Amino acid sequence: MTIIDGKKISEDILNEISLEVEQRTNKGYKTPHLAAILVGDDGPSQTYVNSKINACKEVGFKSSLFKYDNNITEKKLLEEIGKINNDDDIDGFIVQLPLPNSINQENILNCVNPNKDVDGFHPINYGKMTLGIDSFVPATPHGILELIKRYKIDLNGKKCLVIGRSQIVGRPISILLSQSKEFCNATVTLAHSRTLNLNELTLDADVIISAIGRPEFLTENMVKEGSIIIDVGISRVKDDNSNKGYKIVGDVDFKNVSKKTSFITPVPGGVGPMTIAMLLRNTLLACRKND
Numbered sequence: 001m002t003i004i005d006g007k008k009i010s011e012d013i014l015n016e017i018s019l020e021v022e023q024r025t026n027k028g029y030k031t032p033h034l035a036a037i038l039v040g041d042d043g044p045s046q047t048y049v050n051s052k053i054n055a056c057k058e059v060g061f062k063s064s065l066f067k068y069d070n071n072i073t074e075k076k077l078l079e080e081i082g083k084i085n086n087d088d089d090i091d092g093f094i095v096q097l098p099l100p101n102s103i104n105q106e107n108i109l110n111c112v113n114p115n116k117d118v119d120g121f122h123p124i125n126y127g128k129m130t131l132g133i134d135s136f137v138p139a140t141p142h143g144i145l146e147l148i149k150r151y152k153i154d155l156n157g158k159k160c161l162v163i164g165r166s167q168i169v170g171r172p173i174s175i176l177l178s179q180s181k182e183f184c185n186a187t188v189t190l191a192h193s194r195t196l197n198l199n200e201l202t203l204d205a206d207v208i209i210s211a212i213g214r215p216e217f218l219t220e221n222m223v224k225e226g227s228i229i230i231d232v233g234i235s236r237v238k239d240d241n242s243n244k245g246y247k248i249v250g251d252v253d254f255k256n257v258s259k260k261t262s263f264i265t266p267v268p269g270g271v272g273p274m275t276i277a278m279l280l281r282n283t284l285l286a287c288r289k290n291d
């Protein structure tokens with residue numbers, strides 16, 4: 001059994017990015033600049049955004065954080081995005097999701113300049129990704145693909161079950177893995193909250209990618225011997241032994257499931273750090289296009 005070390009791979013990618021930033025600086029090119037918009041005071045969103053901003057510092061990017069109250073209006077947020085769209089120094093930006101219910105997420109994402117859409121959520125980029133055209137690929141599915149590539153995991157023809165149909169992870173990874181591209185070519189099933197007999201599907205799958213955010217729901221009796229498990233879940237569960245009062249767990253009962261697998265990602269230290277690395281890589285791509 002191999003534990004896929006997302007922390008190590010993400011560090012390798014951040015080092016690759018740092019090196020390119022250094023080379024760019026030496027040649028007098030612009031420093032990449034990522035901006036993040038955070039609305040409200042959701043704890044996990046604050047943590048994720050802070051990690052993204054800290055990673056920018058690590059690789060030598062410029063970063064800007066725009067924070068707004070929960071009660072900002074959609075109109076005002078659209079105006080703020082318009083300003084960032086027109087700020088030539090900012091190469092790419094993200095709007096951290098979820099947004100408060102009072103704001104229509106679709107309207108917001110549609111307003112992001114597709115050339116700065118380093119999350120790849122604008123319909124133009126999402127459409128290109130779906131068609132297999134070069135575009136900004138959303139960071140989490142892109143990170144999963146990168147892990148598969150760097151561990152040389154062959155998915156050709158394999159039965160791959162994606163659990164969760166979110167716009168951010170489940171749906172895009174199901175699209176990408178089915179494409180006729182190196183390390184993809186999987187036979188993909190996308191399961192979701194209305195799926196019947198999930199256990200039959202999990203037991204039949206060669207590969208399971210779980211992205212539903214239900215702590216340790218995937219148990220040993222649900223997976224077959226030798227399977228490949230990618231755990232995208234990040235949930236906080238109460239833990240009196242931790243200073244914070246909680247610990248982070250994935251969708252998979254790692255301790256028991258790992259005994260049956262050929263490859264598995266841990267939580268934390270699996271897919272999570274890859275999301276940040278791939279976001280920075282998209283920002284570097286956006287910056288290069290401005291050279």
Ligand code: GUN
Nearest residue numbers: 094095096097098119139
């Ligand atoms: N919320 C959870 N994951 C993501 C992500 O990859 N990008 C943004 N913008 N929000 C998120």
